[in-house]
Amino acid sequence: MEKSVLSAATFKALETAAPGDRLALDALLDAMPWNEDGLVPAIAQQYDDGEVLMMAWMNRDTLLETLRERRVCYWSRSRAKPWRKGESSGQVQQLVEAYLDCDGDTLLLKVDQTGPACHTGRHSCFYTRLDGDGGEVISAPLIDPATLYGPR
Amino acid sequence: MEKSVLSAATFKALETAAPGDRLALDALLDAMPWNEDGLVPAIAQQYDDGEVLMMAWMNRDTLLETLRERRVCYWSRSRAKPWRKGESSGQVQQLVEAYLDCDGDTLLLKVDQTGPACHTGRHSCFYTRLDGDGGEVISAPLIDPATLYGPR
Numbered sequence: 001m002e003k004s005v006l007s008a009a010t011f012k013a014l015e016t017a018a019p020g021d022r023l024a025l026d027a028l029l030d031a032m033p034w035n036e037d038g039l040v041p042a043i044a045q046q047y048d049d050g051e052v053l054m055m056a057w058m059n060r061d062t063l064l065e066t067l068r069e070r071r072v073c074y075w076s077r078s079r080a081k082p083w084r085k086g087e088s089s090g091q092v093q094q095l096v097e098a099y100l101d102c103d104g105d106t107l108l109l110k111v112d113q114t115g116p117a118c119h120t121g122r123h124s125c126f127y128t129r130l131d132g133d134g135g136e137v138i139s140a141p142l143i144d145p146a147t148l149y150g151p152r
Numbered sequence: 153m154e155k156s157v158l159s160a161a162t163f164k165a166l167e168t169a170a171p172g173d174r175l176a177l178d179a180l181l182d183a184m185p186w187n188e189d190g191l192v193p194a195i196a197q198q199y200d201d202g203e204v205l206m207m208a209w210m211n212r213d214t215l216l217e218t219l220r221e222r223r224v225c226y227w228s229r230s231r232a233k234p235w236r237k238g239e240s241s242g243q244v245q246q247l248v249e250a251y252l253d254c255d256g257d258t259l260l261l262k263v264d265q266t267g268p269a270c271h272t273g274r275h276s277c278f279y280t281r282l283d284g285d286g287g288e289v290i291s292a293p294l295i296d297p298a299t300l301y302g303p304r
Contacts, residue, residue, distance in 0.1 A: 015272045016272075018292065027286075049202070050202025054253065055195065067283065099281050100282055100287060106193075106207040119254065125255075127254065128180075129249060130250040130259075134176045134179075136172065137172065145167075
């Protein structure tokens with residue numbers, strides 16, 4: 001079956017599935033409409049207070065590793081390699097729960113974030129608030145990023 | 153200045169900005185690294201209980217409209233036109249706050265969602281929970297989607 005047909009049929013079937021209905025992981029991963037680089041966006045949300053921390057990307061292998069190890073591993077598009085969150089900074093994300101959206105092209109990760117999620121040292125990457133006139137920075141770093149990424 | 157240099161310089165400057173520092177909207181929009189289709193992902197989160205509802209895409213015009221009208225308008229990639237959330241279903245999203253992330257390529261929209269955000273009639277699009285074995289549907293529609301999208 002052509003990939004896009006498989007994808008549409010799989011997620012169409014899930015739309016009318018009842019709570020508790022399950023689908024095997026391989027079937028889901030095969031059906032997911034990964035983009036032309038084999039990636040989907042993954043939103044990281046602090047599991048207890050609900051703060052949205054960051055958005056990054058995952059491929060099939062890093063998603064599988066994340067589900068297996070329960071420690072979040074993204075795909076770094078700039079470095080073109082797996083990015084085990086916290087491997088440089090120590091600010092790891094433990095996976096609490098993972099969700100896939102209705103058309104299978106976005107992940108939501110409920111995580112327990114150690115320290116700041118953002119490379120700037122802020123808790124969340126979403127620190128510029130937009131309005132009709134412009135953007136305003138609303139938070140300061142918790143930690144100097146030089147401390148996070150400096151020599152250790 | 154080349155676009156990618158402008159983008160990097162703008163967001164680098166914001167990294168060390170203090171709370172309350174502002175940048176004009178045109179400067180931010182000019183610096184944002186829109187993808188090859190002129191889009192960025194936009195995460196919609198219910199403003200009061202923190203539930204992540206959906207992820208969709210915006211271009212410059214739909215972001216400007218959203219900031220101006222305070223009613224969320226995405227760009228529909230499948231229909232290749234502006235998608236005023238709720239225009240078919242009545243399930244609108246009022247914008248409460250909008251945020252841009254540290255590298256300017258993802259939006260976080262805090263919204264007040266009327267009824268279900270998902271086209272399946274569920275409150276959130278993230279209704280398939282993943283574990284090491286597969287996916288499990290965890291919620292049922294609040295409203296029959298035939299009611300949302302049927303003849304009116």
